[in-house]
Amino acid sequence: MKLTLKTPKPRNPLVAPSLQRKAGMHRTGGGASRQQAQAALRREVERLRPSP
Template identity: 50%
Template sequence: MNSARLTKRRLALRLKPPAPRNPLVAPALKRKAGAHRKTAKSERQAGRQALRQALKQVP
């Protein structure tokens, strides 16, 4: 019985380790690296401000 138990342990599934991760990707994603453009929030805010300015100038 002991030998049967040892045999089962030795037949454990062995998987290849995953490819190593690029250490530069995670910090870049956290910084939102990429194309330099304004956020959607700032675009909405700028649109609201432009609308207010335009409405002030209309008599």
């Protein structure tokens, strides 16, 4: 009797590269948005400081 093994389903060749380059929406990363928010807060605090 011959032994036949079921071959596994082939993997999608496009998934691994997309995961490696973090494919997704085109927007700035978390660090960049935090940095922008921090700069905006600094500008607002500077604007609200009382003048001597």
